[in-house]
C-alpha cells in the first residue's frame with residue numbers, strides 16, 4: 442500500500458472512531474434541570490402574558506413549564522359586577538400558556554381577598570342568604586371553570602380558609618354558607634371540568650397547628666368523596682422560616698394522605714420587617730446566603746419528588762415581586778432567582794446545582 446493510500450486509510454479509520462464520550466452539558470434552565478422530578482412554574486403579571494414585557498416573557502418561556510396568573514383569574518378581576526364578567530386578561534393568559542406549551546394553573550376560585558363586596562350583599566347592602574350565595578358561587582365557578590374547561594389543567598379552588606390555629610377562618614363564605622362552602626366549591630368545580638385537578642392552597646402550613654387543620658380538612662373532604670387532587674403550600678418563606686426539617690415534615694404529612702403536594706407561591710423575603718436597608722443592591726454576603734437558603738429548600742423538594750408535582754415562584758424577576766410593597770410599600774426586595782435586570786442570580790445557579798447533584802446520585 443502506498444504511503445498516500447495508507448495515510449488516507451488511517452484518516453478514514455480515525456474519522457470512523459466514535460468520539461470519546463463527553464459529559465452531557467449541565468442543563469441551564471430550571472425546566473430542564475428538574476425534568477422528570479416536577480414542573481417549575483412562575484406567577485405571571487399582565488405585562489408578561491400580554492407581550493408588553495418581552496424580557497420577562499422570554500425568561501418565562503425559556504425557564505418554566507407551568508404558569509399561574511398573579512391576578513387575572515381572581516374574582517375581582519373577572520367578575521367585578523353582578524352578571525358582568527371580563528375575560529380579556531384571562532383569555533390572554535390562557536392563550537400565552539397554550540402558545541408556549543405550559544401547564545396552565547387557575548388561581549383562585551374562592552378567597553376572602555380580592556372578592557368584591559357585592560358578592561355577599563343584596564341590593565340594599567344586607568348579607569344575602571345561604572342559598573343566594575351558593576347560587577352565586579355555583580354560577581361563578583361554572584362560568585369560569587367551564588369557559589376554560591380542558592385548557593386550565595389545575596385550579597386552586599379554595600385559598601387560605603384556615604387560621605393559624607387550624608380552625609376555619611371567619612370569612613363571609615363561612616358566615617353565610619357555613620362549613621360546607623369548601624366542599625360545595627370543589628363539587629361545583631368538578632362538575633364544570635371533571636378532568637381538572639382541584640387543589641386547596643394556603644400559607645404557613647409548615648407550622649404544626651395550621652398544618653393539622655389542613656390535614657383534617659383534606660381528610661374530611663376525601664371522606665365525603667370530594668375529588669381533591671393536591672395541596673398547595675404557598676411558600677412565602679423567610680431566611681429562617683420554615684426550617685428544612687419543617688418543610689420536610691409538612692410535605693411528608695400531606696403526601697401520606699395520598700394527595701399531590703405543590704409549592705405554589707415561592708419567594709424568600711430577605712429584608713428585616715419594616716426596613717429597607719438595601720435600596721441599591723444586595724450585599725454579596727446576603728446574596729450568597731440567599732443562594733444557600735434556596736439550595737436547602739430545593740434539596741428538600743427534590744427529595745420529595747414522588748409527592749411534589751410542581752414548584753412555582755411568585756414572580757419572575759425581583760422587580761416584579763409583591764414583596765417590594767408588602768408588608769410596607771416601596772421597599773427594594775430580592776426574593777427571586779432573577780435580578781432586576783433579568784439576570785440569573787447566584788441563587789439560580791444554586792438551584793440548578795441541586796438538580797445536578799440529584800441526577801448524579
Ligand code: GLA
Pocket residue numbers: 511548600644675706763
Ligand atoms: C396570596 C395569594 C396570592 C397573592 C399573594 C401575594 O398568597 O394567594 O394570590 O395575592 O398572596 O401577592
